[in-house]
Amino acid sequence: MIRLHDEDATARLAHALARRLPPGAVVLLSGPMGAGKTTLVRHLARALGFRGRVTSPTYTLMHTYPTPAGTLLHVDVYRLPDPRSLWDLGLEDAMAGARLTLIEWGRPQDFDADVLVELEPEARARRARLEALRPELEPLLAEIAREAAADDEPA
Numbered sequence: 147m148i149r150l151h152d153e154d155a156t157a158r159l160a161h162a163l164a165r166r167l168p169p170g171a172v173v174l175l176s177g178p179m180g181a182g183k184t185t186l187v188r189h190l191a192r193a194l195g196f197r198g199r200v201t202s203p204t205y206t207l208m209h210t211y212p213t214p215a216g217t218l219l220h221v222d223v224y225r226l227p228d229p230r231s232l233w234d235l236g237l238e239d240a241m242a243g244a245r246l247t248l249i250e251w252g253r254p255q256d257f258d259a260d261v262l263v264e265l266e267p268e269a270r271a272r273r274a275r276l277e278a279l280r281p282e283l284e285p286l287l288a289e290i291a292r293e294a295a296a297d298d299e300p301a
Contacts, residue, residue, distance in 0.1 A: 147273055147274070147275055148273070148274040148275075148276070148291055148294050148295050149268075149271050149272075149273055149274075149295075150182070150265075150271055150272040150273070150274055151270070151271045152271075153185065153189075155271075155294070156182060156185055156186055156189055156272070157189040157192070157193075158293070158294050158296070159186065159189075159274055159290075159294040160186055160188075160189030160190040160192070160193050161189070161193040162290045162293040162294045163190060163193075163263075163290055163294075164190050164193035164194050164215075164246070165193070165293075166286055166289060166290050166293075167246060167260075167261070167286075167290075168260075168286075169216065169245055169246075170241075170244065170245070170246075170247075171246055171247070171260045171261065172241070172246075172247045172249065172257060172258065172259040172260050172261075173246065173247065173248050173249070173259065173260065173261045173262075173263060174249050174252035174253065174254065174257060174259045174261070174262045174263070174279075175187070175248055175249065175250045175251070175252065175263050175265070176251070176252070176253075176262060176263065176264045176265070177264055177265035177266055177267075178266075178267065180267060181265035181266060181267050181272065182265050182267075182272050183202075183250045183251075183265060184200070184201070184202045184250070186263070186265065187200060187218075187220050187248050187250075188200040190218065190246065190248065191211045191213065191218050191220075194211075194213035194214070194215040194216075194218055194245065194246070195213045195214040195215060196211045196212070196213045196218060198211065200220070202222055202250070203220055203221060203222045203250075204222045204224055204225060205225070207221065207222060207223075207225075207226070207232065207235065208220065208221050208222075208232075208235075208237070208240060210240065210244075213245065215245050216243070216244065216245025216246075217243060217244045217245055218244065218245060218246050218248070219240055219241060219244040219246070219247040219248065220248050220250075221237065221247065221248065221249045221250065221252070222249075222250040222251060223249060223250065223251045223252055223256075224250065224251040229251075229252065229253070229256045229257070230256055254279055259279050260278070260279055260280055260283055261276060261277065261278060261279060261283065261287065262276075262277040262279055263275070263276055263277075264277070274294075276290060276291055
């Protein structure tokens with residue numbers, strides 16, 4: 147569990163994920179509205195070198211962000227009754243060359259994903275829980291959690 151006391155802490159987590167996740171990784175982002183899913187994506191995009199505007203793809207379903215490290219694919223399945231219908235809309239092709247694919251509101255049973263990031267708001271902070279959906283990624287996520295929590299105390 148990583149406590150995110152402020153946006154700088156969210157940025158640290160995003161930078162750790164961007165540095166350490168393998169190319170092509172698929173990350174599911176879970177949490178209630180306002181938990182910080184799109185904020186985490188924005189910081190991941192910045193960590194990969196994207197300098198444009200990052201917004202939620204709630205109505206467009208998918209946004210792509212070109213970065214020097216490769217394409218960041220940002221997907222939001224909140225409005226879809228069956229998230230697997232994205233395959234019919236070209237998700238597989240979009241994912242093919244992506245450096246990272248981030249899926250808001252994605253569930254492990256709907257996507258062949260590598261990592262689940264659960265974000266939960268608290269009274270004065272947020273909590274992030276990283277779960278490896280592939281056992282071989284557990285040591286990597288432990289490293290990411292240590293790196294992200296390095297300055298875990300509020301100022």
